[in-house]
Amino acid sequence: MIPGRSRQKNQSSHYEIQRQITELENGGEILNETRSFDYKRGCTMPMRDKEGKQDYRFMPEPNLPPLVLYDDTSVPPDADPQQVISIDRLRDMLPELPSATRERLVQQYGMLPEHSFALLSCHTLCTCRAPRPAGQ
Incomplete structure (x- = not known):
């Protein structure tokens, strides 16, 4: 028996092969894109285009606040201490090279x-x- 992830990978590969064959037979062209496999529906869905943007791997995460790094001399006085990341303190925590x-x-x-x-x-x-x- 093939484990779950391998089975899903095989299903998505089989579906994608058939989808691309059908697309080419109907005169279409295959886009260079990232697709996701929906195992419940048994098909792949487009996620993002790889052709248009250089940074196609970037996926915004709305729940993460912006990351701002400061050294100890550049921390703004009004900065929230919970959101300050001091590169000097991080450097001090690193082990000796x-x-x-x-x-x-x-x-x-x-x-x-x-x-x-x-x-x-x-x-x-x-x-x-x-x-x-x-x-x-």
Whole structure:
């Protein structure tokens, strides 16, 4: 037995093959478009045209507010704190990059560069990574 999603994919492929054959036999042409399969009706429905717009994959989501990013120096005084996304705070939450960790191991502990590469390549030994220092 074919699982549900595979069966729907096969049904949509079969329907679309037949639809395109019929379209060509009737003198029509096949449009380059994205179609959705309605499994209850057993047919595909056009969603959007791929020919006209470069950004055909964009689908508006009316329930999402606009996303506005600020650094700590550019936050408007009247900005709602619930809608402020600080790129500086996000950057501070990121872990230290491997290249920075290797450099720190060499500088702070006098480790040979090749040993720092070996240490970071072993996942069980990678607990030496520190939080990223502010300003990096």
